[in-house]
Amino acid sequence: xxxxxxxxxxxxxxxxxxxxxxxxxxxxxxxxxxxxxxxxxxxxxxxxxxxxxxxxxxxxxxxxxxxxxxxxxxxxxxxxxxxxxxxxxxxxxxxxxxxxxxxx
Amino acid sequence: xxxxxxxxxxxxxxxxxxxxxxxxxxxxxxxxxxxxxxxxxxxxxxxxxxxxxxxxxxxxxxxxxxxxxxxxxxxxxxxxxxxxxxxxxxxxxxxxxxxxxxxx
DNA sequence: CAAACATATGAATATGTATTCATATGTTAC
DNA sequence: GTAACATATGAATACATATTCATATGTTTG
Numbered sequence: 001x002x003x004x005x006x007x008x009x010x011x012x013x014x015x016x017x018x019x020x021x022x023x024x025x026x027x028x029x030x031x032x033x034x035x036x037x038x039x040x041x042x043x044x045x046x047x048x049x050x051x052x053x054x055x056x057x058x059x060x061x062x063x064x065x066x067x068x069x070x071x072x073x074x075x076x077x078x079x080x081x082x083x084x085x086x087x088x089x090x091x092x093x094x095x096x097x098x099x100x101x102x103x104x
Numbered sequence: 105x106x107x108x109x110x111x112x113x114x115x116x117x118x119x120x121x122x123x124x125x126x127x128x129x130x131x132x133x134x135x136x137x138x139x140x141x142x143x144x145x146x147x148x149x150x151x152x153x154x155x156x157x158x159x160x161x162x163x164x165x166x167x168x169x170x171x172x173x174x175x176x177x178x179x180x181x182x183x184x185x186x187x188x189x190x191x192x193x194x195x196x197x198x199x200x201x202x203x204x205x206x207x208x
Numbered sequence: 209c210a211a212a213c214a215t216a217t218g219a220a221t222a223t224g225t226a227t228t229c230a231t232a233t234g235t236t237a238c
Numbered sequence: 239g240t241a242a243c244a245t246a247t248g249a250a251t252a253c254a255t256a257t258t259c260a261t262a263t264g265t266t267t268g
Contacts, residue, residue, distance in 0.1 A: 015201050016129045023124030056246055075235050075244050089200040096193040097119050160216055179214050179265050
């Protein structure tokens with residue numbers, strides 16, 4: 001982790017902003033929810049038992065950070081993980097969480 | 105990312121909690137700051153131009169999540185990244201941030 | 209023990225933000 | 239156009255939390 005000091009201010013901002021967005025349980029659930037293929041807002045809301053409004057608000061933030069992208073198909077808008085980097089990022093973090101942290 | 109739905113509630117809590125902690129710029133700086141070897145609280149505060157109190161408060165949260173660990177040596181307490189998983193986690197995220205997200 | 213230094217912590221505050229509610233915008237079908 | 243459906247959005251609110259200040263706790267040295 002000697003790249004730490006090499007982190008430029010902008011990169012640090014993006015990094016913490018990304019972490020911050022993923023740090024809310026509802027938002028994280030939404031992101032994970034649409035990580036297995038595109039899903040409409042209403043479907044996400046139904047699956048997660050969250051209000052349509054809340055899901056939409058969160059999706060806007062996730063969209064703003066390019067973590068998801070949405071595509072309109074007639075009445076519905078289908079959201080999915082923006083790209084492979086985002087899904088890899090999540091997989092990696094999940095792996096880290098699952099590994100025991102108590103060793104050195 | 106089909107492991108998403110396989111995420112247990114506890115894992116999701118830990119995951120979002122970890123993201124949340126890393127989502128604050130000061131806290132992220134502190135974590136990165138002590139990722140290249142153990143550093144005392146006062147040294148971290150000086151390097152980052154943050155108050156001693158603030159650094160200590162943040163370190164407590166990071167410690168609580170096992171992201172750092174501190175060791176007392178006489179008057180000073182030296183903090184460092186808890187283990188390799190945490191530093192790998194950070195490296196991975198930094199790599200992802202540095203890679204262009206605009207492709208598929 | 210007192211003094212100086214280092215860290216930790218509780219309370220207070222100010223700021224951010226997650227959630228809800230009501231409503232607007234957009235889309236399709238009649 | 240109107241009605242029905244789907245999503246987006248602004249305002250309000252309730253809640254979380256980052257930061258500061260003052261002070262307590264712990265440690266070494268005289």
